[in-house]
Amino acid sequence: MTLRAPRDPGAPVSLSKNGDRSPVARDDAPYLELAGIRKTFGRFEALKGVSLDAARGELMVFLGPSGCGKTTLLRIVAGLESQDEGRIVQGGRDVSTVPAIGRDYGIVFQSYALFPNLTVADNVAYGLVNRRTSRETIRSRIAELLKLVGLPDAGPKYPGQLSGGQQQRIALARAIATSPGLLLLDEPLSALDALERVRLRGEIRALQQRLGVTTIMVTHDQEEALSMADRVVVMNAGRIEQVGTPREVYEKPATPFVADFVGKINVLPAVAEGSGRFRVGSVSLALDHRQDIAAGTEVKLYLRPEEIGVHVNGHAAAGALAAKVAKVEFLGAFCMVGIALDAAGTPSLVANVPRQQVDAGRLEPGTAVRVSLPAGAMRVLS
Amino acid sequence: MHWHDRLAQGLLFACCAALALFLIGPLLMIFVKSVQDKDGVYVGLVHFREYFATPELQQSIRNTLFVATVVTMVTVPLAFTFAYALTRSCMPGKGTFRVIALTPILAPSLMAAISFIQWFGTQGLLKGLLAGASVYGAIGIILSSIYATFPHALMIVLTSLLLADGRLYEAAEALRTPMLRRFFTITLPGAKYGLVSATMVVFSYTVSDFGIPKVIGGNYNVLAVDIFKQVIGQQNFNKGAVVSLVLLAPVLLAFIVDWFMRRRLQAQFSSRAVPYVPRRSPGFDRAMLVFCSAVSVFMLAVLGMAVYTSFIKLWPYDLSFSLRHYVYGLIDAGVIVDYFNSLKMAFYTALFGTLFIFAMAYLLEKTRGMATLKAAVRLVVTIPMAVPGLVLGLGYIFFFNHPDNPLNGIYGTMAILVLSTVVHYYTSSHMTAVTALKALDDEFESVSASLKVPFYRTFFRVTLPVSLPAVLDIGRYLFVNGMVTISAVVFLYAPDTRPASVAILNMDEAGEIGAAAGMATLIVASSTAVCVLYAIVTRYLLRRTQAWRAAPRP
Ligand SMILES: Nc1ncnc2c1ncn2[C@@H]1O[C@H](COP(=O)(O)OP(=O)(O)OP(=O)(O)O)[C@@H](O)[C@H]1O
Ligand SMILES: [Mg+2]
Numbered sequence: 054m055t056l057r058a059p060r061d062p063g064a065p066v067s068l069s070k071n072g073d074r075s076p077v078a079r080d081d082a083p084y085l086e087l088a089g090i091r092k093t094f095g096r097f098e099a100l101k102g103v104s105l106d107a108a109r110g111e112l113m114v115f116l117g118p119s120g121c122g123k124t125t126l127l128r129i130v131a132g133l134e135s136q137d138e139g140r141i142v143q144g145g146r147d148v149s150t151v152p153a154i155g156r157d158y159g160i161v162f163q164s165y166a167l168f169p170n171l172t173v174a175d176n177v178a179y180g181l182v183n184r185r186t187s188r189e190t191i192r193s194r195i196a197e198l199l200k201l202v203g204l205p206d207a208g209p210k211y212p213g214q215l216s217g218g219q220q221q222r223i224a225l226a227r228a229i230a231t232s233p234g235l236l237l238l239d240e241p242l243s244a245l246d247a248l249e250r251v252r253l254r255g256e257i258r259a260l261q262q263r264l265g266v267t268t269i270m271v272t273h274d275q276e277e278a279l280s281m282a283d284r285v286v287v288m289n290a291g292r293i294e295q296v297g298t299p300r301e302v303y304e305k306p307a308t309p310f311v312a313d314f315v316g317k318i319n320v321l322p323a324v325a326e327g328s329g330r331f332r333v334g335s336v337s338l339a340l341d342h343r344q345d346i347a348a349g350t351e352v353k354l355y356l357r358p359e360e361i362g363v364h365v366n367g368h369a370a371a372g373a374l375a376a377k378v379a380k381v382e383f384l385g386a387f388c389m390v391g392i393a394l395d396a397a398g399t400p401s402l403v404a405n406v407p408r409q410q411v412d413a414g415r416l417e418p419g420t421a422v423r424v425s426l427p428a429g430a431m432r433v434l435s
Numbered sequence: 436m437h438w439h440d441r442l443a444q445g446l447l448f449a450c451c452a453a454l455a456l457f458l459i460g461p462l463l464m465i466f467v468k469s470v471q472d473k474d475g476v477y478v479g480l481v482h483f484r485e486y487f488a489t490p491e492l493q494q495s496i497r498n499t500l501f502v503a504t505v506v507t508m509v510t511v512p513l514a515f516t517f518a519y520a521l522t523r524s525c526m527p528g529k530g531t532f533r534v535i536a537l538t539p540i541l542a543p544s545l546m547a548a549i550s551f552i553q554w555f556g557t558q559g560l561l562k563g564l565l566a567g568a569s570v571y572g573a574i575g576i577i578l579s580s581i582y583a584t585f586p587h588a589l590m591i592v593l594t595s596l597l598l599a600d601g602r603l604y605e606a607a608e609a610l611r612t613p614m615l616r617r618f619f620t621i622t623l624p625g626a627k628y629g630l631v632s633a634t635m636v637v638f639s640y641t642v643s644d645f646g647i648p649k650v651i652g653g654n655y656n657v658l659a660v661d662i663f664k665q666v667i668g669q670q671n672f673n674k675g676a677v678v679s680l681v682l683l684a685p686v687l688l689a690f691i692v693d694w695f696m697r698r699r700l701q702a703q704f705s706s707r708a709v710p711y712v713p714r715r716s717p718g719f720d721r722a723m724l725v726f727c728s729a730v731s732v733f734m735l736a737v738l739g740m741a742v743y744t745s746f747i748k749l750w751p752y753d754l755s756f757s758l759r760h761y762v763y764g765l766i767d768a769g770v771i772v773d774y775f776n777s778l779k780m781a782f783y784t785a786l787f788g789t790l791f792i793f794a795m796a797y798l799l800e801k802t803r804g805m806a807t808l809k810a811a812v813r814l815v816v817t818i819p820m821a822v823p824g825l826v827l828g829l830g831y832i833f834f835f836n837h838p839d840n841p842l843n844g845i846y847g848t849m850a851i852l853v854l855s856t857v858v859h860y861y862t863s864s865h866m867t868a869v870t871a872l873k874a875l876d877d878e879f880e881s882v883s884a885s886l887k888v889p890f891y892r893t894f895f896r897v898t899l900p901v902s903l904p905a906v907l908d909i910g911r912y913l914f915v916n917g918m919v920t921i922s923a924v925v926f927l928y929a930p931d932t933r934p935a936s937v938a939i940l941n942m943d944e945a946g947e948i949g950a951a952a953g954m955a956t957l958i959v960a961s962s963t964a965v966c967v968l969y970a971i972v973t974r975y976l977l978r979r980t981q982a983w984r985a986a987p988r989p
Contacts, residue, residue, distance in 0.1 A: 128881075131881070131885065132884075133881050133884070152437040152439075152440060152884070153881065153884035153885060154437055154439055154884045154887055154889070155437055156885075158885055159885055159886075160881065160882065160885045162876075162878045162881070162882070164876050164878060166876045166878035166879055166881070166882045168879065168896075168897045168901075169901060170897060170900045170901050171896070171897065179882075179883070179886055179888060180885075180886025180887060180888060227882075227886070228885070230886075231886060231887070233885075237885075
């Protein structure tokens with residue numbers, strides 16, 4: 054069974070339906086293209102020229118702090134908000150000025166927006182009914198969708214009788230009922246408790262991959278973004294900071310903002326000394342991969358806490374620095390260890406150390422340790 | 436632009452045109468007429484100068500302000516105490532007290548005046564209580580107005596007291612705040628907006644009402660009656676326009692004060708407030724019971740006297756039961772037709788008014804685009820609240836009786852009565868509709884667009900059914916007011932569309948108090964029937980269409 058059914062839910066299944074609008078659209082052409090999108094509200098510039106491509110079938114996540122314009126961008130893609138400038142091409146068709154009702158997408162809102170006076174079945178069927186589909190077909194489609202979202206018996210209930218997570222699943226079923234080419238999710242999980250959130254995360258991702266529907270999801274939860282996305286779009290103040298796979302965004306942040314926003318990170322102010330050497334306080338570090346930075350340039354070095362090696366009893370690798378534990382904070386599997394380097398002028402660091410290692414090394418404030426800062430894991434940004 | 440959006444915009448434009456035609460146009464005509472002479476020649480401020488040079492008319496202004504001030508100073512504290520008793524005490528019979536206190540809304544204001552004449556007039560049972568003073572004049576107007584305005588003030592204050600957050604009281608108690616201090620630091624500030632609003636409503640109502648002073652005012656002149664005399668008595672429409680503007684001034688002032696207060700106090704209540712639950716306090720509860728009983732006796736005495744008068748032969752000489760006022764005074768005299776006119780008018784007002792008002796509110800709140808026009812409309816729909824019925828009615832004469840107006844065909848028809856009544860009671864109904872619509876998820880329209888469902892389908896399948904309680908509430912409000920309204924329609928009726936409230940006025944003038952009381956009784960009975968019907972419908976019929984409201988959670 055595949056649910057990637059075309060417009061008419063009764064008709065045979067065809068996966069290439071988004072292509073049939075535009076015969077020229079090749080498979081490697083992006084399904085959705087945004088070019089130079091600008092939007093202002095009064096004098097406030099909410100989007101300052103956003104360009105972006107989404108490949109067919111990919112799950113793209115917009116990630117950014119509150120107010121950075123994620124929802125605005127999503128609503129522009131949906132045609133619920135009109136951009137001041139810029140072009141939107143979906144499935145080879147320029148939809149820049151097409152109103153919402155003329156575009157091809159399904160949407161799920163943070164509030165679910167389920168119709169409270171209609172049963173779950175009627176909610177799911179809401180977009181099917183006016184498409185001259187036989188009642189029998191609609192009924193079987195509803196059953197299929199409800200089964201797909203794991204609530205096969207919810208049909209006759211009212212939304213008010215369901216839990217938040219169940220309502221979210223119904224909203225999802227309603228959005229994919231008409232087999233749209235594009236699925237838009239605006240913070241779909243933020244109203245749920247932590248456990249339900251993690252469970253639905255996996256379910257949505259699995260469903261999306263099974264349907265192969267191009268999907269854009271908005272969130273400000275980085276863990277959600279990293280765990281679900283094919284590609285993450287990190288946004289800040291109306292601009293895109295970086296587009297990349299979750300690993301790229303985490304391991305190779307392109308800007309200080311991305312480094313700061315995605316995950317925890319240590320920041321070390323440094324001065325380049327030329328030929329790949331950088332001075333942090335009284336310590337000089339060799340980063341062979343950044344020979345290109347001219348001597349005297351002020352830069353910042355970024356290092357994830359889990360990359361820092363903390364050693365007791367002199368087993369340290371060459372080049373490890375002498376330091377003292379300043380603080381140990383228990384976080385479960387890991388402990389966050391605050392470290393003060395003995396070298397003058399260096400800022401203190403935070404390292405993630407597995408609990409067993411903390412116990413084995415008897416790490417506590419005042420313990421003398423040696424730390425290694427792996428050059429390969431260090432990002433240099435100015 | 437998609438044709439759906441065009442349709443929505445077209446509808447909004449049509450609604451705006453209707454508002455301009457039936458509200459703005461007539462009001463502007465008043466300004467125009469006030470600076471013209473009989474033949475339409477511009478004369479500047481001559482009428483105003485003449486007006487302010489006439490001592491009797493100046494006296495009217497003083498009288499009007501005096502009466503309105505006294506009524507406000509009595510009614511608002513009474514209503515506050517009553518509302519306080521209903522929300523903060525554990526006295527028995529709260530539901531009954533509330534219903535009794537709201538009964539004056541069901542009757543035309545004239546009825547109160549007739550009742551007070553029966554009680555305190557020349558033949559009155561309690562005439563002695565006035566110690567020689569005559570009820571005809573300031574005393575009668577004040578008493579009747581207190582009766583008529585009480586429920587309006589009560590509803591406003593009650594709402595603001597009900598909104599109070601119980602957690603504040605719990606916090607105060609935890610801090611061992613004394614009862615009196617709690618009252619002044621939590622209760623009063625919380626009810627401040629309600630009190631100001633009630634003050635403005637009572638003041639405006641008293642200033643604008645014309646039925647009461649007409650019946651019981653005697654030689655005590657007030658502005659509302661002056662307009663009536665100028666227009667109906669002397670056929671001096673331009674002078675009438677001038678008095679209208681003078682009358683509009685204090686009401687407009689009240690309205691503006693209210694508007695500013697509302698803006699300032701908007702954010703006061705958090706939506707997560709926990710309702711306050713009163714606790715027993717025998718002394719306090721008993722005092723409140725005595726107070727509410729006294730007010731209720733007053734209410735019932737006024738209503739009861741009118742009903743009683745209609746069922747006896749002749750007050751106070753022959754008190755035997757009789758239907759003669761109904762049979763001879765109303766049916767045989769042909770006046771009963773007026774009652775059916777009123778029923779028809781109230782019905783049409785409720786039907787078309789609800790449709791229009793709800794549709795307009797929907798277009799304003801739930802469609803996209805045209806932000807500037809919408810902002811203007813939001814302001815315009817608050818105007819009717821500030822326009823006394825007499826002023827509106829006079830504006831309708833000027834506007835629709837104008838030979839050049841292509842719509843002057845509606846002059847003298849039922850349509851103009853219905854239109855003026857809808858406009859007169861527009862603001863509250865609009866507020867009810869907007870509140871209901873704001874409670875709906877903003878994304879319903881977005882979801883339907885994404886599912887390619889036209890907005891009007893979602894309106895009929897979701898928005899309207901979910902808002903049904905509010906829609907019915909608006910319908911009931913318009914019906915009840917359509918039954919009792921007099922001030923706007925008194926200038927606009929034709930012999931064959933004369934409403935019951937005007938008939939009461941005429942019968943009272945002809946000395947047929949029994950028949951007038953009978954008509955008032957019929958009105959009260961009809962409005963009560965509609966309210967009972969409303970209660971039944973909301974409880975039982977809605978249980979089916981709104982099953983989702985009652986649906987139990989897992
Ligand atoms: N209709 C509007 N009128 C005025 N300003 C708006 C409007 N919609 C959004 N904004 C502003 O545009 C900016 C971006 O809003 P947007 O809703 O896109 O943020 P977001 O990234 O989705 O934030 P959040 O995570 O809080 O949902 C915000 O500063 C917001 O105040
Ligand atoms: Mg948002």
